[in-house]
Amino acid sequence: xxxxxxxxxxxxxxxxxxxxxxxxxxxxxxxxxxxxxxxxxxxxxxxxxxxxxxxxxxxxxxxxxxxxxxxxxxxxxxxxxxxxxxxxxxxxxxxxxxxxxxxxxxxxxxxxxxxxxxxxxxxxxxxxxxxxxxxxxxxxxxxxxxxxxxxxxxxxxxxxxxxxxxxxxxxxxxxxxxxxxxxxxxxxxxxxxxxxxxxxxxxxxxxxxxxxxxxxxxxxxxxxxxxxx
Amino acid sequence: xxxxxxxxxxxxxxxxxxxxxxxxxxxxxxxxxxxxxxxxxxxxxxxxxxxxxxxxxxxxxxxxxxxxxxxxxxxxxxxxxxxxxxxxxxxxxxxxxxxxxxxxxxxxxxxxxxxxxxxxxxxxxxxxxxxxxxxxxxxxxxxxxxxxxxxxxxxxxxxxxxxxxxxxxxxxxxxxxxxxxxxxxxxxxxxxxxxxxxxxxxxxxxxxxxxxxxxxxxxxxx
Numbered sequence: 001x002x003x004x005x006x007x008x009x010x011x012x013x014x015x016x017x018x019x020x021x022x023x024x025x026x027x028x029x030x031x032x033x034x035x036x037x038x039x040x041x042x043x044x045x046x047x048x049x050x051x052x053x054x055x056x057x058x059x060x061x062x063x064x065x066x067x068x069x070x071x072x073x074x075x076x077x078x079x080x081x082x083x084x085x086x087x088x089x090x091x092x093x094x095x096x097x098x099x100x101x102x103x104x105x106x107x108x109x110x111x112x113x114x115x116x117x118x119x120x121x122x123x124x125x126x127x128x129x130x131x132x133x134x135x136x137x138x139x140x141x142x143x144x145x146x147x148x149x150x151x152x153x154x155x156x157x158x159x160x161x162x163x164x165x166x167x168x169x170x171x172x173x174x175x176x177x178x179x180x181x182x183x184x185x186x187x188x189x190x191x192x193x194x195x196x197x198x199x200x201x202x203x204x205x206x207x208x209x210x211x212x213x214x215x216x217x218x219x220x221x222x223x224x225x226x227x228x229x
Numbered sequence: 230x231x232x233x234x235x236x237x238x239x240x241x242x243x244x245x246x247x248x249x250x251x252x253x254x255x256x257x258x259x260x261x262x263x264x265x266x267x268x269x270x271x272x273x274x275x276x277x278x279x280x281x282x283x284x285x286x287x288x289x290x291x292x293x294x295x296x297x298x299x300x301x302x303x304x305x306x307x308x309x310x311x312x313x314x315x316x317x318x319x320x321x322x323x324x325x326x327x328x329x330x331x332x333x334x335x336x337x338x339x340x341x342x343x344x345x346x347x348x349x350x351x352x353x354x355x356x357x358x359x360x361x362x363x364x365x366x367x368x369x370x371x372x373x374x375x376x377x378x379x380x381x382x383x384x385x386x387x388x389x390x391x392x393x394x395x396x397x398x399x400x401x402x403x404x405x406x407x408x409x410x411x412x413x414x415x416x417x418x419x420x421x422x423x424x425x426x427x428x429x430x431x432x433x434x435x436x437x438x439x440x441x442x443x444x445x446x447x448x449x450x451x
Binding site for chain 1: 231232235236239242243244246247307308310311313314315316317318319450
């Protein structure tokens with residue numbers, strides 16, 4: 001019996017912008033059902049790494065694999081990925097429901113309208129379904145962004161600074177949501193500056209330093225020790 | 230092809246609700262037409278010779294304002310990455326934007342053609358079928374090259390400056406062919422040369438759409 005393929009695997013992944021290396025020979029493996037946290041100072045390359053994992057940015061060298069296949073080899077393989085970026089990525093002229101229906105249609109989801117309604121219920125925005133994205137709070141925008149990323153139920157979820165700008169209640173909700181997704185078998189990778197939340201949520205934590213990944217172990221709140229991954 | 234329709238529908242709904250591109254495009258077209266029209270203190274025959282070129286230059290300059298926004302709007306709303314993550318061939322996105330831009334140019338002409346007629350008293354409706362054919366082919370070619378270059382300009386962050394600098398030389402044959410064909414319609418001279426211009430317009434439309442379909446996925450890559 002062969003071992004199941006990891007949800008995400010990078011092999012000697014490197015990315016440079018001009019002469020400036022941002023990522024250098026990264027080997028990262030994320031099995032299904034695991035939640036990985038990425039720490040790093042501003043400009044460390046966390047967003048670039050997430051974009052490479054999502055196939056939005058082409059690596060300078062090395063490769064990214066989703067369940068054993070080269071990432072985005074075929075357009076259809078992008079179904080495996082759901083991503084929440086810094087922005088909510090929803091169209092300001094469309095209502096929350098219309099945004100979700102549009103995304104569901106583009107992913108070829110069966111019955112896009114009922115899927116949108118179901119997701120709005122899940123993220124607690126059913127009452128604001130006809131609101132425009134600019135009419136809702138930052139916390140609600142994070143919720144709609146997450147709903148949009150989950151519209152096709154992807155097995156891999158990438159979250160870039162998902163806790164940024166959220167209040168305590170919003171953060172708690174997001175922690176519960178990510179936790180339940182991980183328990184359902186989704187592979188989750190998120191970036192954060194928040195040590196406490198990262199420690200609470202992630203099964204494995206890495207820090208990006210000097211273009212390389214270092215595994216982090218926590219010894220009590222906010223006290224961490226690094227080791228080369 | 231459903232996906233082409235969904236993106237097109239999204240773009241049209243977004244534009245009709247926000248009105249952030251088309252009104253300025255129409256206004257610019259009207260201003261250019263007014264300037265041309267009021268400056269044309271010419272004999273009727275001279276007007277017939279000039280109207281095609283002026284009309285298509287007005288369409289080009291006003292139309293590019295709309296075409297330039299077709300991708301920068303996606304960038305401004307940070308939706309471009311979301312669009313690239315959909316499991317669809319990116320060429321289909323090019324087709325959606327191309328059709329949307331063709332519709333924008335057509336809407337512009339619905340305003341500009343009567344305006345030019347009113348200002349210059351040159352009748353363009355003596356051969357409506359031929360005028361429709363020339364207009365359609367001109368729009369298809371202009372919007373194809375504009376859409377591709379707009380995507381490229383947006384992806385490298387240069388926006389409108391690069392668009393005008395690159396599109397103008399590429400679109401010159403289309404503008405020239407459309408202007409000449411329109412002039413011949415105005416002069417009631419639908420001879421063999423007219424059909425040569427129409428063939429040229431068709432050839433450019435086919436070439437630009439094919440090149441756009443093939444190059445678009447690479448043009449928008451990070």
